[in-house]
Amino acid sequence: IQKKYSVIASVLENANIGENAEGWVKNLRVQKELIFADVNDGSCAQKLQIIIPKELKTDALTYGSSVHIRGKLSKSPRGQLELVAENVKVLGPCVVLDGYPFNPRTTHPPEYIRQYIHLRSRTNFLSSILRVRSSVTKHIHDFYSSKKYLNVHTPILTSNDCEGAGEVFKVQPDCEDTIKAMMQDGKDKDTVYFGSKTYLTVSGQLHLEAICRGMGNVYTLGPTFRAENARSRLHLSEFYMLEAELAFCYSLEQLQNHIEELLKYIFIETRHTNEADLSLIDKENSKPPAWLQKKFATLTYDEAQDILKKKKVVNTENGLNKEQELALVDYCNGAPVFIVRWPKDLKSFYMKECQDDNTKVEALDLLAPITGEIVGGSLREDDYDRLKSKLPSDKLNWYLELRKFGNIPTGGYGLGLERLLQTMCGITNIKDTLPFPRWPHNCSM
Ligand code: 4AD
Ligand code: MG
Numbered sequence: 001i002q003k004k005y006s007v008i009a010s011v012l013e014n015a016n017i018g019e020n021a022e023g024w025v026k027n028l029r030v031q032k033e034l035i036f037a038d039v040n041d042g043s044c045a046q047k048l049q050i051i052i053p054k055e056l057k058t059d060a061l062t063y064g065s066s067v068h069i070r071g072k073l074s075k076s077p078r079g080q081l082e083l084v085a086e087n088v089k090v091l092g093p094c095v096v097l098d099g100y101p102f103n104p105r106t107t108h109p110p111e112y113i114r115q116y117i118h119l120r121s122r123t124n125f126l127s128s129i130l131r132v133r134s135s136v137t138k139h140i141h142d143f144y145s146s147k148k149y150l151n152v153h154t155p156i157l158t159s160n161d162c163e164g165a166g167e168v169f170k171v172q173p174d175c176e177d178t179i180k181a182m183m184q185d186g187k188d189k190d191t192v193y194f195g196s197k198t199y200l201t202v203s204g205q206l207h208l209e210a211i212c213r214g215m216g217n218v219y220t221l222g223p224t225f226r227a228e229n230a231r232s233r234l235h236l237s238e239f240y241m242l243e244a245e246l247a248f249c250y251s252l253e254q255l256q257n258h259i260e261e262l263l264k265y266i267f268i269e270t271r272h273t274n275e276a277d278l279s280l281i282d283k284e285n286s287k288p289p290a291w292l293q294k295k296f297a298t299l300t301y302d303e304a305q306d307i308l309k310k311k312k313v314v315n316t317e318n319g320l321n322k323e324q325e326l327a328l329v330d331y332c333n334g335a336p337v338f339i340v341r342w343p344k345d346l347k348s349f350y351m352k353e354c355q356d357d358n359t360k361v362e363a364l365d366l367l368a369p370i371t372g373e374i375v376g377g378s379l380r381e382d383d384y385d386r387l388k389s390k391l392p393s394d395k396l397n398w399y400l401e402l403r404k405f406g407n408i409p410t411g412g413y414g415l416g417l418e419r420l421l422q423t424m425c426g427i428t429n430i431k432d433t434l435p436f437p438r439w440p441h442n443c444s445m
Helices: 002-011 110-122 124-146 176-183 205-215 252-281 301-311 322-331 384-390 394-401 417-425
Strands: 020-030 034-040 048-053 066-075 081-092 198-200 218-225 238-247 297-300 337-343 357-368 372-379 410-416
Touching (some): 124 218, 205 394, 205 410, 238 417, 252 357, 252 372, 252 410, 252 417, 297 301, 301 322, 322 357, 322 372, 384 394
Parallel strands (some): 048 081
Antiparallel strands (some): 034 048, 218 238, 238 410, 357 372, 372 410
């Protein structure tokens, strides 16, 4: 079986279906003498057509049921591989009338599918997205591995708020015995466990910088948390961020070239591994985006503001709002665009001041179709005294001290994995890019 399986597997893009097909019935067509069942095992977008003689039919064989089918592989008159069943075993029936929410003859909109988070993986739409997500993760690790970057696991529990935006989730023990025992030290509830207020991390950057200043290029891909009250199609309370810190990074251009190379690599490799998934998620994805062949544009923040004024896309607040970000992508013919040299007061304390203008910092945002901001990054302030004057809290003295012993110039960035998937797959709502989305009022499983 193993030998035969591997032949079939290569034909069906590594599907775990061969002469013994195990999987879920995605569609069922009953004809006079024969039943046609499309079976998929989750490993790829393709389905294997199973031909079942009518005498093998049982009532439990419906769409949505899980099956184990033994049979003989053959080629259909159209040259397609199909399995002629000799034995059909329904492992798990799916009683459609008992409330199964999906129907193979209907294209359910994502908002409908999202109502059934625990059953979503039964749909072709979410299955394809999760396969793309898994492949993208692999390509990310391949990219950094080929460049000899160190993969660092930064902590999820931390006492600092890297972005300084106050959008942190506080962590404290919920165990009365532990609290009682530790309270004897005279601490309050917030600080009783670690001795200082502790949060779920909003970014691993500061920890990456610590390792980078001893070992060179580093990256991390892990969950980050933001207690934003943003119920938008672009924000999650828990999301995955890819962060890298480049050692000996002297210019924003060096950082931009690296980000552009990374993004193009991931897009191209995912087209190779998941073409069928990409077109299944959105037909518009059948062709790679034209911008993959071109260099990303760069605009300074001031240039971007001039363009927006001319386009009459104005904003009463400082910075760029979503409409403006998307207008700038539009201005660049739907291609990603770097916005560089931001006003200092719009960005975080750790960013390096521009040498020729101390009101600006060497920061970048990369704006992309569908999402707008997809990457945020900067050169890091490496002047000890300047950083000291901007340090938001003396809890970050350790971060300041990194500049004291064998300091090097570094630059880094964070790329939101979910926003990357939105741009890549044409997914409007970020909640459809991961299996269990968390957003305000939604963390029930
Ligand atoms: O621009 P941000 O806040 O940058 C940082 O956290 C830096 N410390 C990263 C670094 O330099 N190492 O976030 C980076 C990216 C954003 O561009 C966006 O793609 C994503 O993280 N992001 C979110 N994605 C989903 N939901 C949210 N609430 C997000 N907030 C940020
Ligand atoms: Mg940002």
